Amino acid sequence: MNTNRHGDIVQALADAGFTLPAPPAPLAAYTPALQTGQLAFTSGQLPLVDGKLEATGKVGDGPGLISPDTAREQAARCALNALAALATMLGDLGRIARVAKLTGFVASDPAFTSQSAVIDGASELLKAAFGADGVHTRSAVGVAVLPKDSPVEVELTVALH
Amino acid sequence: MNTNRHGDIVQALADAGFTLPAPPAPLAAYTPALQTGQLAFTSGQLPLVDGKLEATGKVGDGPGLISPDTAREQAARCALNALAALATMLGDLGRIARVAKLTGFVASDPAFTSQSAVIDGASELLKAAFGADGVHTRSAVGVAVLPKDSPVEVELTVALH
Amino acid sequence: MNTNRHGDIVQALADAGFTLPAPPAPLAAYTPALQTGQLAFTSGQLPLVDGKLEATGKVGDGPGLISPDTAREQAARCALNALAALATMLGDLGRIARVAKLTGFVASDPAFTSQSAVIDGASELLKAAFGADGVHTRSAVGVAVLPKDSPVEVELTVALH
Numbered sequence: 001m002n003t004n005r006h007g008d009i010v011q012a013l014a015d016a017g018f019t020l021p022a023p024p025a026p027l028a029a030y031t032p033a034l035q036t037g038q039l040a041f042t043s044g045q046l047p048l049v050d051g052k053l054e055a056t057g058k059v060g061d062g063p064g065l066i067s068p069d070t071a072r073e074q075a076a077r078c079a080l081n082a083l084a085a086l087a088t089m090l091g092d093l094g095r096i097a098r099v100a101k102l103t104g105f106v107a108s109d110p111a112f113t114s115q116s117a118v119i120d121g122a123s124e125l126l127k128a129a130f131g132a133d134g135v136h137t138r139s140a141v142g143v144a145v146l147p148k149d150s151p152v153e154v155e156l157t158v159a160l161h
Numbered sequence: 162m163n164t165n166r167h168g169d170i171v172q173a174l175a176d177a178g179f180t181l182p183a184p185p186a187p188l189a190a191y192t193p194a195l196q197t198g199q200l201a202f203t204s205g206q207l208p209l210v211d212g213k214l215e216a217t218g219k220v221g222d223g224p225g226l227i228s229p230d231t232a233r234e235q236a237a238r239c240a241l242n243a244l245a246a247l248a249t250m251l252g253d254l255g256r257i258a259r260v261a262k263l264t265g266f267v268a269s270d271p272a273f274t275s276q277s278a279v280i281d282g283a284s285e286l287l288k289a290a291f292g293a294d295g296v297h298t299r300s301a302v303g304v305a306v307l308p309k310d311s312p313v314e315v316e317l318t319v320a321l322h
Numbered sequence: 323m324n325t326n327r328h329g330d331i332v333q334a335l336a337d338a339g340f341t342l343p344a345p346p347a348p349l350a351a352y353t354p355a356l357q358t359g360q361l362a363f364t365s366g367q368l369p370l371v372d373g374k375l376e377a378t379g380k381v382g383d384g385p386g387l388i389s390p391d392t393a394r395e396q397a398a399r400c401a402l403n404a405l406a407a408l409a410t411m412l413g414d415l416g417r418i419a420r421v422a423k424l425t426g427f428v429a430s431d432p433a434f435t436s437q438s439a440v441i442d443g444a445s446e447l448l449k450a451a452f453g454a455d456g457v458h459t460r461s462a463v464g465v466a467v468l469p470k471d472s473p474v475e476v477e478l479t480v481a482l483h
Contacts (some may be wrong), residue, residue: 205461
């Protein structure tokens with residue numbers, strides 16, 4: 001639709017140090033992203049890079065745990081993968097009028113309570129990409145464990161033009 | 162609306178070995194399903210059969226845990242109960258244009274990381290019922306514990322004709 | 323829009339013993355509430371009172387745990403804070419046509435399985451405020467840990483007039 005806006009978003013991501021990855025692999029009974037009416041949903045995205053997790057385990061402070069700083073980077077990667085899923089489905093990130101909702105799940109050591117700081121990695125990437133239109137509602141929660149032992153999982157709901 | 166389509170969906174479920182259960186019991190301050198605009202939401206559904214859970218506890222590999230295969234069957238039951246809630250509210254499953262979003266919570270042993278395979282039970286039931294229209298976005302997460310010690314809980318968002 | 327309806331809702335909350343709090347503090351990369359089309363979303367709300375948690379830790383039965391009764395009161399506070407976020411964003415709670423969806427996360431001791439009773443605190447506050455329009459779909463799940471070691475977190479999706 002608005003190719004220039006798509007280009008602007010990709011450039012804003014590049015300015016923030018991020019490159020939109022290749023679209024996620026096709027799945028069997030579910031799909032990475034889907035439009036219904038003026039909303040689009042993504043599936044929960046893991047921080048996969050070339051199909052692999054760079055870190056696995058629980059987030060927290062202490063030996064054997066993924067540090068909050070690393071987890072924050074992984075959360076940004078989840079958001080980037082969500083944008084890749086939307087870009088593939090929509091054809092053009094410029095069709096996104098507003099990031100409406102983000103849910104961030106952090107696989108957490110029970111003593112770790114800074115899930116918000118971890119999910120800020122995802123929120124800030126979206127703000128970098130879309131400016132004021134990237135400011136969203138969100139929930140951050142600490143869960144027991146995530147698929148493939150991922151430290152973070154992020155899903156998005158966006159409103160479309 | 163389209164009674165034949167409802168019948169087709171019920172038949173597709175039967176072909177997959179599932180029978181739409183009786184509607185869930187009425188609740189106090191919340192409701193099993195609700196329509197707003199062209200969307201309908203379900204409450205998180207437990208895999209109740211005649212009001213009872215067939216298995217309780219955490220999912221994982223090892224003694225005292227619910228096996229992934231059993232959990233997968235329980236996830237399918239959650240999805241079936243969500244369809245029963247929608248059928249009761251809508252009157253006709255043929256009104257569902259698309260299954261938009263599924264969130265699946267798996268009560269997980271902290272070492273269990275195959276939540277996706279468990280929730281596939283729910284996703285595959287929806288695909289069996291609705292074909293391409295049953296292919297949805299989804300998040301699968303591993304949580305500490307679920308109501309009534311249920312191994313799985315599934316909620317749906319669907320788009321309506 | 324309908325100022326009287328807003329007043330009725332505030333009065334209904336007062337009759338149930340609740341006062342709408344001051345709006346939550348502005349945030350950086352996300353926002354407490356947001357409208358898109360005929361839907362509004364809130365961020366996950368903690369049971370903050372004047373910016374502080376009255377109780378922290380995991381919910382359960384036993385020493386060192388937050389009791390289910392206290393957690394239920396905290397869940398009501400989460401819902402109240404969600405209404406405050408919506409009131410600030412919408413200007414008028416009378417614009418809410420229906421509470422569509424509530425997700426309630428309970429930071430749970432692994433042996434605690436009464437998440438539903440905890441989240442009833444939030445559901446009942448919404449029913450007290452909006453009557454039949456406050457009856458919603460919901461999911462209640464038990465998670466490992468929540469931001470700031472909060473016992474409960476609640477998010478809302480509402481449909482607008």
